[in-house]
Structure formats: structure tokens, C-alpha cells
Amino acid sequence: MTSVSGDAPMEGAANAVALTDVALSYSGRSPVLDGVDFELPPGSSLCVLGPNGGGKTTLFRALTGELTPLRGRVRVDGRPAYLAQTERTRLDFPVSALDVALMGSLAHGRWWLPARRSDRVAAHGALERVGLENRSGDRFGELSGGQRQRVLLARALVQDARVLLLDEPLAGVDPASGERIEALFRELRDEGRTLLVSTHDVDSARAFDRVLCLNQRQIAFGNPSTVLTRAVLEQTYGDEIVVLDDDGSGGPVRAVTVQHHHH
Amino acid sequence: MILDYIYPVSLLASLPSPGDLVELPFMRTALIELTLLGVAGGLLGAWIVLRRLAFFAHAVGTATFPGLVVADATGFSATLAGLAVALGYAGGVERAGRAGRDPGDVATALALVVALALGVVLASDVFESGAAVDRLLFGTALGLDAADLWVAAGAAALALAATLLLGRAWTAAGFDAQGASAVGLPLRAADLLLLGLIATAAVAALPAVGALLVASLFVVPAATARQISRGIPALLAISVAIAVAQSALGLYVSLWLDVPPGPAVAVVGSMLYAVVALTRAALASVSDPVPVAETT
Numbered sequence: 001m002t003s004v005s006g007d008a009p010m011e012g013a014a015n016a017v018a019l020t021d022v023a024l025s026y027s028g029r030s031p032v033l034d035g036v037d038f039e040l041p042p043g044s045s046l047c048v049l050g051p052n053g054g055g056k057t058t059l060f061r062a063l064t065g066e067l068t069p070l071r072g073r074v075r076v077d078g079r080p081a082y083l084a085q086t087e088r089t090r091l092d093f094p095v096s097a098l099d100v101a102l103m104g105s106l107a108h109g110r111w112w113l114p115a116r117r118s119d120r121v122a123a124h125g126a127l128e129r130v131g132l133e134n135r136s137g138d139r140f141g142e143l144s145g146g147q148r149q150r151v152l153l154a155r156a157l158v159q160d161a162r163v164l165l166l167d168e169p170l171a172g173v174d175p176a177s178g179e180r181i182e183a184l185f186r187e188l189r190d191e192g193r194t195l196l197v198s199t200h201d202v203d204s205a206r207a208f209d210r211v212l213c214l215n216q217r218q219i220a221f222g223n224p225s226t227v228l229t230r231a232v233l234e235q236t237y238g239d240e241i242v243v244l245d246d247d248g249s250g251g252p253v254r255a256v257t258v259q260h261h262h263h
Numbered sequence: 264m265i266l267d268y269i270y271p272v273s274l275l276a277s278l279p280s281p282g283d284l285v286e287l288p289f290m291r292t293a294l295i296e297l298t299l300l301g302v303a304g305g306l307l308g309a310w311i312v313l314r315r316l317a318f319f320a321h322a323v324g325t326a327t328f329p330g331l332v333v334a335d336a337t338g339f340s341a342t343l344a345g346l347a348v349a350l351g352y353a354g355g356v357e358r359a360g361r362a363g364r365d366p367g368d369v370a371t372a373l374a375l376v377v378a379l380a381l382g383v384v385l386a387s388d389v390f391e392s393g394a395a396v397d398r399l400l401f402g403t404a405l406g407l408d409a410a411d412l413w414v415a416a417g418a419a420a421l422a423l424a425a426t427l428l429l430g431r432a433w434t435a436a437g438f439d440a441q442g443a444s445a446v447g448l449p450l451r452a453a454d455l456l457l458l459g460l461i462a463t464a465a466v467a468a469l470p471a472v473g474a475l476l477v478a479s480l481f482v483v484p485a486a487t488a489r490q491i492s493r494g495i496p497a498l499l500a501i502s503v504a505i506a507v508a509q510s511a512l513g514l515y516v517s518l519w520l521d522v523p524p525g526p527a528v529a530v531v532g533s534m535l536y537a538v539v540a541l542t543r544a545a546l547a548s549v550s551d552p553v554p555v556a557e558t559t
Contacts, residue, residue: 064445082445089439093313094494103435106446111432111453139493140438152442159446 022072081156091141104158146177297510305503308485324477328382336390402473418467479529
């Protein structure tokens, strides 16, 4: 258990991720995300919902250790892997799929030395696992969105991260690739890895073990059936949410988010 | 004869033998110096272009100008004075731009203007450097000595070792800084090493190409190579080949036209860049390839 903040590891540390009353801010200014408090056991999956600017990326920055909490404690089992939206990586960068997978080996220390043969074997193995061994020499930027996401997953596999943070992993991915990626997610969870996935797709949140709703503070955390209610979603998204079916029981609803463009 | 009065003809008639580059002792020294700097500039240039540090690489050379003026007037070692200013400059730029991850353009530009203005004031009003200013700004093929060669050899060796050892860290940081940081790469240490190395190698290039034209060796060849290489190993190899070739050709032009090597190398390099860019554009307009997207 790596303690991102605080010193002593949690007693009987069974959780893969544990945040205790966390407040986060940039450069010591007032918090942009407050009151975050949840725990995740190994092998579980969490869907992080919230509007743009709601704090999803800020939360991930705290989990990677890039951001030190203003208050509270952040604990993560080992060093998490972070998978950005692939459009945020440099698509013009002249690296192959294998080069990107190999970057995961930097997690094993010795960053000031060239990759070892065992690192290369691991990178080939990871690409094979995500079904891209035959594309290992292809330029990353020339792969499809779904293939790029799988290459980043391969990097996380080489890193052998116990906790994976995924930023909109299915955005701009065609359905066939999406299914393949979701199958990989299930495999990773079965291996005891913990997945935290941020998304705008409220409907997809039903498939996760837990849902966390953020809008500059923690609005709700729990099972999809208890969290995905009209009241919670309206608190989370304000007028960006459109509820599709609601039986009026106060229970879970189906909903989509809409982006408002302010001019 | 009438032909003597026609400038282009007399210019052609004065073409030196390419053999002069190795037969004339001072030219031989300059050729070795520029070849070594070509290796350093070609390798580091690839990282400079990939990490979008071209402006920094140009600025760090120019920033050494006040240090060189003081060293020239006081008899202090130009290398040590340049190194002190360049490393201080690199550290300052890294610190000023840390919030934005890459060295900030504004911080780079501000420090560049201050350094250049300070150098001009020192050269004109304090030390009255006179003719030395040209040499400090644009380099010289004359007067390069064994010490300069050793410094250039050191820069080439450092660039080669750093590329072999740190290449994958610089690649990971340039491709996806946040992902690399999450993997555990100490971004700041990796960036500082790169900036420090660029600053050190730029100082090694000062005697030959001068403070203003460091980019002719450290940016232009790699930018040309970037247009025609697909992977990083190819980029490194082509960048070094171009840097060495343009150095030799530039030195020949410098001997022919009796101009300092810095401007000659810069002009040859820029022309090569333009030829490659125009050729690529012409080929692209002829073939107009349609990329085939795969969606699985």
C-alpha cells in the first residue's frame, strides 16, 4: 500500500484505494474538490461521474500522486496506471505501439537506463494480450482510437499496476473495439486489479460495482442502484442531465448528459 | 579579361578545392570540430525537436553572449563563463515554466532579451569589445584549438551516452507527461537533465558557430530529419547524418566565400530543410495518398 498522503499505512489494509475526507486544490488555493471519502476493495470497478470541471481529473491527479491533498488522506495500492484520453497524448510523436507498451517498464525503476530484454518480452506479451501483437511496429498515432486505448492498456499491463485510472476510455471508440476493451476490463478485474473509470456516459455506470458522483464535492458514492437516482444525478449535473425514464419511486433512473455551450 | 568583372563568374573561379578542408591545418581542425558538434547537435536536436524545445535551444546559446563578452575582455575562460550562464539560464527557464511543464515560452523570451541587451551594453559601453563581437556572435573557423576539440568531443560523447541511457525516459515524457509521471518517471529530473545537456552542448558549439547560431546545429538538422523519418532511431541517425553533412558543406562555403562558419552552416542547413520540405510537398501533391483507417 503506497501512502500518497500521511505516513502510516492503513491498518489491515484490504482496500485497493482509500480516500479519507480529502480536499484538493491547485497551488494551495481554495479547494476545487472537497469532501471525497470512499474505499474500494481489490478487483472492484468504480465509475466516476460528474460534469466538466466537476473534479474527475483532479481526483485522478491526486490518485497518481501528482497533486498533494490540502486535507485528508489518499491511499493507493502501489503506483496506479493512468490512461489519458488518447487524443491528449501526442499523436504526432514518432513512437510505435511497442514503444508505448515498453514505457510501462519505467515503473520498475532504473529510468535512467535502457530497457532490458525482459521488459521487451513483457511489452510483446502485453500487446499480444490486448490483441495487437501484429501491430507492434505501427505508429501509435496511426492506429484507430480503440487500438490506441488498447496500447495504453498494454502499457498499464507492463507496469503491472494494481489500480488503473481511465479517463473516458470509450470516448470516440467504435462499438466493436468498445466491446473488446470492456472484455479486457472484466479480465483485469478478475485478476484482482481495481479500475476507476471517468465517463460522461451515465447509462454505462450501471455495469460498475460502485459509482462516485462529483461536482466540486462528493455528491454520492455507492452501488449503481442506490446512486443513479434522479435526485443524485440532478445534484451532480444540474441542468446538464436529461432523465429518460423515471417510475417516480425515487429509485434508479436512465439518463443522458447534454453539454451546454456558453457563448 | 572582361569575365573577371562579372561577379558570379569570378566567384566560381575562386571555388577552393574540397581537399583544402583536410589539407589546410586550420580547416582540418574546424572540420573535426564541426563533425563532433554535428554528432552532438544531431542527437540532441532530435530530442529538442521532439520535446518542442527549439526556442529554448536557440535562446540558451544567445543567452551566453554577456558571459562571453566579459570572458573575452577579462581573459577568463570563455567555456566556463558560457557554461555558467547557460546552466543558470536553463535552471531559470525550467523553474519559471514548471507550472506549465514545458519551459515557458514567455520566460525563455524574457531571459533572452535581457541577456542580449546586457551583452550589447557590455560589449559597446563597458569593455569596448569591437571586432571580437562578430566572432562571439557568429563563430570562427580560425583560432579553434585542441581545447575546443576536446570540449566538442566531450559534448558528442555526452549526447551519445545520454541518448542511449535516457532516451526512453525522454520519449515517455514527451509522448504523455501525465502517463509517464503516473508510471513513476521523475519528470523534473529527466527534464532538467535534458535542458542541462542542451545548455552544455550549446556552449561547446560557441567557438565554431557563435552565440546567435547555435540553432543551426541543434535545431535545423533534426527539423529536416523529422520530415523524413518515421521512428525515433531513424530520426536520430538521419539527424546526425544531416548535421555532419551540412557542417562539412557549410565549412566549405565559409572557406569559399570567406564568411564565418556559423552563418554558412546555418544557410546550408536552412536550404536543405527547404529542399526536403518542398520535395515532400511536391511528392504529396503527386501521389495524394488516402490513409486506410482500420477500426478494430
